[in-house]
Amino acid sequence: MTDPRRTHALTPLIQAVPAFPVAFVFLLGPGRELIASRGLGVIALTLGGALLGYLGLAAVSWLLWSRRTFWIDTDGDLRVDSGVVERSSRRLQLSRLQSVDIVAPFLARLAGLVEVRVEVAGTSGSHVVLRYLSRADADLLRRMILEFARRTADDVAPEEEPWVNEPDLLASVPQGRLMGSLLLRSVTATLLLLSVLLLVFTAATQGGAGLVLVLITGGLPILSVVGEFLSNYGFRVDRSREGLRIRQGLLSTKTRTIPAERVHAVAVVSPLLWRRRGWVRVTVTIAGVEGDASRSGPEVLIPVAPRAEALALIAEVLPGVDVEALPFVRAPRASRWRSPFAWRTLAVAITPDVIAARYGRMTATTAIAPHSHVQSVRVTQGAWERRLGLASLHADTAPGPVHVVARHLDQALVRPLADQEIALVHRVRRMP
Amino acid sequence: MDSVDAVFVPPAAAWMPVSRKLATARRITLSLGYILVAVGGGVIAWSPLPRWWLVGYLIAAVVVYVWAWWVIGRRVAAYGYAERADDLIVVSGILVRRLVIVPYGRMQMVDLRAGPIDRWLGIATVQLHTAAATTDAAIPGLTPLEAAALRDRLAARGEARSAGL
Numbered sequence: 312m313t314d315p316r317r318t319h320a321l322t323p324l325i326q327a328v329p330a331f332p333v334a335f336v337f338l339l340g341p342g343r344e345l346i347a348s349r350g351l352g353v354i355a356l357t358l359g360g361a362l363l364g365y366l367g368l369a370a371v372s373w374l375l376w377s378r379r380t381f382w383i384d385t386d387g388d389l390r391v392d393s394g395v396v397e398r399s400s401r402r403l404q405l406s407r408l409q410s411v412d413i414v415a416p417f418l419a420r421l422a423g424l425v426e427v428r429v430e431v432a433g434t435s436g437s438h439v440v441l442r443y444l445s446r447a448d449a450d451l452l453r454r455m456i457l458e459f460a461r462r463t464a465d466d467v468a469p470e471e472e473p474w475v476n477e478p479d480l481l482a483s484v485p486q487g488r489l490m491g492s493l494l495l496r497s498v499t500a501t502l503l504l505l506s507v508l509l510l511v512f513t514a515a516t517q518g519g520a521g522l523v524l525v526l527i528t529g530g531l532p533i534l535s536v537v538g539e540f541l542s543n544y545g546f547r548v549d550r551s552r553e554g555l556r557i558r559q560g561l562l563s564t565k566t567r568t569i570p571a572e573r574v575h576a577v578a579v580v581s582p583l584l585w586r587r588r589g590w591v592r593v594t595v596t597i598a599g600v601e602g603d604a605s606r607s608g609p610e611v612l613i614p615v616a617p618r619a620e621a622l623a624l625i626a627e628v629l630p631g632v633d634v635e636a637l638p639f640v641r642a643p644r645a646s647r648w649r650s651p652f653a654w655r656t657l658a659v660a661i662t663p664d665v666i667a668a669r670y671g672r673m674t675a676t677t678a679i680a681p682h683s684h685v686q687s688v689r690v691t692q693g694a695w696e697r698r699l700g701l702a703s704l705h706a707d708t709a710p711g712p713v714h715v716v717a718r719h720l721d722q723a724l725v726r727p728l729a730d731q732e733i734a735l736v737h738r739v740r741r742m743p
Numbered sequence: 744m745d746s747v748d749a750v751f752v753p754p755a756a757a758w759m760p761v762s763r764k765l766a767t768a769r770r771i772t773l774s775l776g777y778i779l780v781a782v783g784g785g786v787i788a789w790s791p792l793p794r795w796w797l798v799g800y801l802i803a804a805v806v807v808y809v810w811a812w813w814v815i816g817r818r819v820a821a822y823g824y825a826e827r828a829d830d831l832i833v834v835s836g837i838l839v840r841r842l843v844i845v846p847y848g849r850m851q852m853v854d855l856r857a858g859p860i861d862r863w864l865g866i867a868t869v870q871l872h873t874a875a876a877t878t879d880a881a882i883p884g885l886t887p888l889e890a891a892a893l894r895d896r897l898a899a900r901g902e903a904r905s906a907g908l
Contacts, residue, residue: 689842697840737829737830
């Protein structure tokens with residue numbers, strides 16, 4: 312239980328800042344002609360207007376801020392009361408908590424503030440953003456929410472010092488490796504190579520048109536590399552009591568917690584250009600709980616890591632699963648007529664805990680889903696597959712980046728495998 | 744039974760078939776679609792194109808119509824489902840054959856729906872939803888009584904087996 316309180320007092324001042332860019336856009340756009348015809352006074356007028364707009368926005372924002380309070384009530388629910396004319400009262404059942412994220416948007420970060428996003432299972436309106444709080448307040452609130460969630464969910468007595476939770480570093484991504492991994496992507500590398508060729512070509516022929524193309528072939532990958540570099544900068548994964556805690560970002564940092572039981576599927580992805588360095592990426596499907604299937608959570612467990620480090624991370628979310636020792640059954644030789652490049656990589660493995668599928672030549676992927684999160688099992692057979700005596704096995708999981716699909720297997724094996732998988736799904740389901 | 748059918752072999756004696764009225768419904772939809780084809784024919788007839796264009800067009804339209812008519816019959820015949828103790832199995836498709844097994848405990852919602860032509864003919868579709876968007880388990884062409892009973896049975900079994908995350 313806590314007393315009702317407001318967010319940080321600087322909030323209205325930060326929320327009103329967008330008034331300024333609007334003024335600049337006006338100056339650059341329709342305002343340009345005005346300046347040309349009426350002189351520089353227009354600039355002063357616009358800046359004055361912007362200031363006035365800022366103060367107005369800040370005032371409205373302040374009014375809203377002053378009427379918005381949040382607290383944790385005696386039932387262990389997070390309550391948010393807000394609204395000036397029309398009051399609204401939100402109540403988030405923390406026992407159904409899904410995630411608490413701390414995000415530091417650029418502007419708030421300049422003021423040393425962060426926002427806290429709380430999500431619980433449910434359909435709409437199960438999401439609250441508290442902006443803005445000081446870093447220390449946000450950390451405290453986050454721990455309290457997690458603690459209340461754990462307590463109400465498990466009904467166990469709180470331990471002493473419940474919020475002491477030393478982070479325990481599992482993996483981090485050095486900047487050099489991150490940059491290298493971004494440059495060594497097929498699309499990026501191809502486009503950059505193309506840009507260099509174009510530059511050489513334009514220099515040789517002295518034709519200017521090539522430069523426009525370079526702007527696209529060179530500009531796009533640089534934009535995407537810079538964007539991803541900023542968002543994945545300082546990526547680190549810690550083990551905490553509530554699950555894996557991921558922190559990332561340079562201009563705006565993001566902190567997320569992934570409880571192991573919310574992980575529906577995991578994939579180890581190894582792009583062609585990374586293979587010599589032994590790097591892989593790990594993506595995960597974090598799904599909403601029942602009744603909220605459409606919302607998927609964070610998708611990258613680690614953007615780039617040496618294989619051993621990545622597998623150690625997977626062991627955290629899928630305990631007892633050894634990715635290197637999965638008993639893969641490969642697709643038969645006949646599959647080379649259906650999938651001439653990747654057929655050697657196609658394989659499926661079923662263990663007592665998980666089902667795994669391997670596929671992809673350029674981007675070698677191993678997708679793994681625990682039986683406890685497999686939603687349904689499908690067998691498909693196209694006309695061409697039927698001619699070759701092949702069929703594909705799909706383990707359907709919640710929507711996300713991971714697809715457990717074992718393609719072009721021997722058709723004699725597929726139905727027994729499907730039956731085996733569904734039996735395992737039933738078995739883990741029955742266990743409490 | 745050859746080895747191809749072994750992949751899609753029914754768990755019990757046979758798959759439960761769906762109503763032949765589904766073929767009728769789909770053939771009505773097909774025929775309604777042919778209004779557009781007729782409009783196309785009219786455009787050709789009124790345009791300065793040579794006459795043999797119209798003849799070729801009409802022949803092609805008739806061939807496609809007959810072929811689609813026949814495919815609809817085969818596709819409806821290919822539908823089958825079986826209720827087992829713990830899961831529901833649905834098979835479908837002729838060119839691409841599909842089999843989906845949905846454990847009752849994984850069902851989040853069972854939908855019953857029927858369009859205007861379906862209602863007029865007295866058939867309905869039962870659709871199963873799980874947390875996976877790819878599950879794709881629909882049984883069309885059930886009589887409304889069958890459909891409602893199936894939906895209720897599925898919902899009851901789903902509730903009994905759902906552990907509730």
